[in-house]
Amino acid sequence: MLPIMLTCCVRNVLSRRLSRLKASQCSLTPTLQYTRRHCSTSSTEDVDLVRTLMQLCVDRYYISPGQTNVDLFRRGMSCRYGPLGMELRRNLLDQWWHAVTRSTVQVFGINTLSSSEDTATDGRGQLRIVESEHVKQILEQQDLSKEQLVQEVRQLLQRSPSMRTNFLQGALEEFVPSLELVNRKLPFGLAETGLCFQPSDGSGCPAELTQTSLVWFCSPRTSSQWLDHWTRQRLKWWRKFALSPSDFSSSDVPKEELEETVSRGVRITYNFPWGQEPLEELWSRGNTELLQTHKGVRSKLQCRDGRKSVPCVVSVTGNMDRGVMAFLSNSLQQVKKEHGKQKLQQRKVLKLHPVLAPVKVALDIGRGATMELRQVCEGLLQEFMEAKISAWPGYLKSLPTVEQLNAKYDEMGVLFTVVISENTLESGLIQVRSRDTTIKETMHISEIKNFLSRYISAADNI
Template sequence: MKYKIDDIIQHLKMFGFFFQGSEIYGGLSNTWDYGPLGVELKRLIKDLWWTTFVTRNEYNVGLDSSILLNPKVWEASGHVNNFSDPLTDCNGCKSRYRADQLIEEQKPDFDYSKLSNEQLKEYIDKEKIICPSCKKANFGEIREFDLLFQTQIGVIRDKKSEVYLRPETAQGIFINFKNIQRSMRLKVPFGVCQIGKSFRNEITPGNFIFRTREFEQMEIEFFYKPNDKTDWFQIWKLEIINFLENLGINLENISYLEHDEKKLSHYSKKTLDIEYNFPFGIGELWGLTSRTDFDLKRHQEYSKKSLEYLDPKTNKKYLPYVIEPSVGVDRLIFALLCDAYSVQKLKNNEERTLLKLKPIVAPYQFAILPLSKQLNANAMELWKKLLPKFRCTFDTSGNIGKRYRRQDAIGTPFCITFDFDSLNDKKVTIRDRDSMNQERISIVSLKETLKKLVNN
């Protein structure tokens, strides 16, 4: 069942997952701060990605490159000359849009990829493309909108001091290809993984954290021999799907869109969008791209430094080809939370709202709930014993029913209730979030029981 995006956002704000950026000053358009539970979820997802694709992967190593790079990096990559969108304004309501997206949404079968801005404007007028806001067909001229965030470095502000906030993390990997290969004595094929912030001056950010100007990426650049017969593209597609399923994403909400050759990016030989059915519609979740040797070749050309790999078997040099699996951390979190959000009708006509998060990504795996304030000291002693091994919270606010509902709402899979009987029988009650079933467990065997629960 699909829930309204506003209901999901309101729930996440209420329970400390997200806050509006700069809220006390009236906010800053399309900026979001991760609250105490949101940042914990984000950290867990990034750790799981890193463990999966770096720590436990036989091919890959990690990197953390600078946000500020030499401006020539972005000239070589094509971002300085090609990283812009066609901007147009509705003359009626003054809403601002990307001209290509307007055409794609209303005339999906039309190939606009090779049209100039003037030709795009002619087509929009001729076909009477309408404004999604006011439903009128009255758009202004189309002009290029630079997506790069520019800033200054150093004391003197002039042309020489101009640098860019990186629009992607990939180029930091490419310019370090030789350093990584040499220092780690790596043999092709191998991959380099990076998690980091990127910045794009989007025309139309929106849909909560789906599209923001400041975002975090998890990217892999996988280098392989150009004539390698292994289908690395398909291998990485399966790796992505396995990760999504392990994370808790419902694969029924996943679809695939292979880009038409005419609409491929200038660096791409093949691109597949792994999409998710968000409450606002289908949107790209994870990109998988065959970049060939475009990036290494460009950086070799612009830097005048060889980035070729010496094959130890043939003693010949070549520029490796690249497969790039790239996902936005924020989009991945949003998809996971959309899948997890659920409102259930109970027998007494009441409702409970819960987040069905798996224990591997739930901000808290367990909540310790003393039945009475008189039991707080005993329950807290148990909580402190569990803290070194588990993500565990201690909740004493409100009656036991309200505390169950609160833990359901933030995605805690299990609640452990310490009651008066616990003082005598040395047992506690474990409640399952999803089924609401309860089971009495010995405190002595509690750690072993909890280990099994979080690993299921």
């Protein structure tokens, strides 16, 4: 008995059931609609770039194959990630968490649950979960009239838990206990990450997305300054990991697009080949929603700021699935080069930031592989794992040529390739190739772990 989300999918079934009763279609709890942005690519070059990027993501283990899965990823929704895509998303979330919680002392991590009630909307416009068997049982009751059928479904909806579309409500509920933690002093923030549901386009079947949330509580007189502060911090963070930082930008949200409780908004966007898409949204929300959550009891919301005022809320909400796609798009380079007597070739490489790259180093064996060389690779792989340096065991499977091997790792975004050869057994020397420069250099095997650690640390501190 599997849980399902009751959206347009169920409404379609109800429509058919009601038609047999010779009644018009019943209007059930409305769901928010996701406006799908279609590709507005203006040139063949951009179309080819998008196609190349998506195919590379599939071929190099970032996302699983299948047109539906590719479409989800393209739309910035959570999809079936491959091993490298999962690692990239994890690295991105780790960096977001460290940047937000370490940027100021007063940011705390929380973990909230989806609520069966929504104090801000009174339950209207929500996604809810019901068991398919319960829906089936209602629809199979042939003796029910139209009104009885509608009543049964409404009661089922009221009993069913809602699906979370963001983390704001949970943070607002956590404000009072957190206020005691900080001795009732402002400002402070609550951070959370995880999966949320968003209604999709006309299909009516919601999709997941990996969302980040920072809810910042501050004095009303400083809320505008804090919105500016977090806008600068977040834009700087996105650009830090970018190969082309200018593709990330921020802009104020037009007043006509603001919700009733929001006084000002800012969007951080990425310029994809098909147009700009939002990565993070920052809102100055005032204190209306906070008061609604706590039933208007101002006394327990007041802080020690000398004014006995209710704090204002600044929310920062990000879509990390779209962030993953943005960095993959931003890092893809196609470099044309002459290769010996062959024709002009195109080298595709994912120049992901060293901190984000899913694989830092690949281990391979040169010609004349022996059992001793494999043992050296296994020992070196264990050292990397202990140092928390992600490594790819390429020595387990060899490609026909070095050029093919390098092309594969470049497309995977691997920072360095290490080749263990017979010379390693004699002198301890290994060959190290850089993804970004393609330069090969020789170093002692005892130096490689510290070299990688210093390289990644230096890139993180820039």
